[in-house]
Amino acid sequence: MPSSPTYDVIVAGLGAMGSATAYQLARRGRRVLGLDRFTPPHTRGSTHGHTRIIRTAYWDDPSYVPLVGRAYESWRELEAASGQRLLFPAGALYLGGTDSALVAGARTSVQLHGIPYEELSAAGVIRHAPALQPTPDTVAIWEPEAGLVLPELAVTSFLSLAARSGADIHVEEPLLQWTPTGDGVAVTTPRGTYHADRLVLAVGPWMSQLVPDLGVALTVERQVMHWFRPKATVPGLAPDRVPSFMWEYEPGHIWYSTPDMGDGLKAGIHHDGDTTAPDTVQRDVSDSDIARVSSLIERFIPDANPAPVASAVCLYTDTPDGHFVIDSHPRHPAVLIASPCSGHGFKFAPLIGEIMADLAVDGHTSIDLSLFRIARSGRPLPTAH
Ligand SMILES: Cc1cc2nc3c(=O)[nH]c(=O)nc-3n(C[C@H](O)[C@H](O)[C@H](O)COP(=O)(O)OP(=O)(O)OC[C@H]3O[C@@H](n4cnc5c(N)ncnc54)[C@H](O)[C@@H]3O)c2cc1C
Known part of the structure; x- marks a missing residue:
């Protein structure tokens, strides 16, 4: 191997965001090196578990709604380029009590942006989702155009398209250190040192290790x-008996489900998890982990057997206000940071790839990133954490 290969852009981390970025850069004819410490898709980061919800009724904050529209276009382009079906429109329910912040937020987003929706009482919920057992005071918003996207297949598609467009993809090769060099960056791994004009850091839960x-x-x-x-x-x-849902089952506490795609109905609690670190996280699933969700299954989906057939640990990388970080490094403009998570980033992955490629190549993008800048005003998401 040459001692000091040179690239236009190095992308560190090839999960959802990094694989999408490597693909977008390679298809624009850039010399790209993609590095990952493992072999994506894998189960140690944030991008596994077979399904993710894509929703426009953005209860968290209506500012995301136009971005979701752009993300749908990007998913369709990825499907066309890869020949893979990645997007499954199946509808989604947003449920809670009459004072639920989640339901109110979903209502605001659909009304503000003219998204098709239906407002439901508990009886209406049962008509749409006969296997659910809402309490009589439950209200809901039904968004017929929400859907599912497939995380592992998306990463595989991004990486194979990136490689086909000429990107060098190195797995099992962690970035150990990055060093600014004039107007570029040097990146050290166990196999050597590489140079590039730009470095995109998309290392998910490992971000604070590399950018403390x-x-x-x-x-x-x-x-x-x-x-x-x-x-x-x-x-x-x-799905016609239990569609995707997000449900504020107690004020400020949300659980979610995605439909059975052949491996069972998936369910989990949104946030309310222990603070951890990616190298030391408890990867085994405990009886109390299971009990927390099984009790919700017994309460709200009595047709499901409350003993799960499988469980898996995944990681959110949360910001204090729940909004993403998409920006250049505060002191090193050749280093770009892609950290769109806080538990709701995957739906944007192909669009984030386009944005990061815009930033790396042109230094700017047509997407308004003011909510995602490091120095932002700090408007918090309503019910997060
Ligand atoms: C349980 C769960 C459910 C979710 N549900 C939804 C949902 O329904 N809808 C939605 O939109 N979003 C959802 N999300 C959020 C979404 O999945 C994340 O926003 C997204 O997967 C983050 O991708 P990422 O590329 O930032 O991180 P990752 O996919 O974790 O990628 C980071 C990569 O960096 C690599 N890496 C780390 N350190 C190094 C290093 N030093 N050198 C090289 N490589 C390195 C890792 O190996 C990894 O492959 C959910 C997340 C979880 C955990």
């Missing part, structure tokens, strides 16, 4: 997903 002085406090949060099968005596848990 980012200027936004990132917290890694342990999240557990579980898969459930129907009880033997019921008609099943297909």
Whole structure:
């Protein structure tokens, strides 16, 4: 290997955001090196578990709605380029009590942006989702155009398209150190040192290890997903009986589910997880992890067997206000930071790839990033954490 290969851009981290960025850069004819410490897609970061929700009824903050529209376009382009079906429109429910911040937020987003929706009472919920058992005071917003996207297949698609467009993809090769060099960056790995004009850091839960002085406090949060099968005596848990949902089951506490795509219905609690670190996180799933979600299954989806058939630990990388970090490094403009998580970033992955490629190549993008700058005004998301 030459001692000092030179690239236009090095992308460190090839999960959702890094693989998308490597693809976008390579298709624009840039010399790209993609590095990952593992072999993506893998189960140690934030991008596993078979399904993710893509939703426009953005209860968290209506400013994300136009971005979701752009993300849908990017998903369709990725499907066309890869020949893979990645996006499954199946509808989603946003549920809670009459004073639920989640339901109010979803209503605000759909009304503000003219998104098709239906306002439901508990009886209306049962019509849309006969396997759910809402309490009589439950209200909901039904968004028929929400859908599912497939995280592992997306990463595989991004990486194979990137390699096909000429990117060098090095797996099992961690970035150990990055050093600014004039107007570029030197990157050291166990295999050598590489130089590039730009470095994109998309290392997910490992970000604060590589950028301890980012200027936004990132917290890694342990999240557990579980898969459930129907009880033997019921008609099943297909999407027309339990669509995707996000449900504020107690004020400020949200659980979610994505439909059975052949491996069981997936459910988990959004946030409320232990603060952890990616190298030391408890990867085993405990009885109390299971009990927390099984009790919600017993309460709200009695047709499901409350003993999960599988469980997996995943990681959120949270900012204090729940908004993403997409910016250049505060002191080193050749280093770009892509940290869109706080538990809601995956739906934007192909669009983030375009944005990071714009920033790396042109120094700017047409997307308004003011919410995601390191030095932002700090408007918090309403019900996070
Ligand atoms: C349980 C769960 C459910 C979620 N549900 C949704 C949802 O329904 N909708 C939604 O939009 N979002 C959802 N999210 C959020 C979404 O999945 C994340 O925003 C997204 O996956 C983050 O991707 P990433 O590329 O930043 O991180 P990752 O995919 O973790 O990628 C980081 C990569 O960096 C690599 N790396 C780390 N250190 C180094 C190094 N030193 N050198 C080289 N490589 C390195 C890692 O190996 C990894 O591959 C969910 C997340 C979880 C955990």
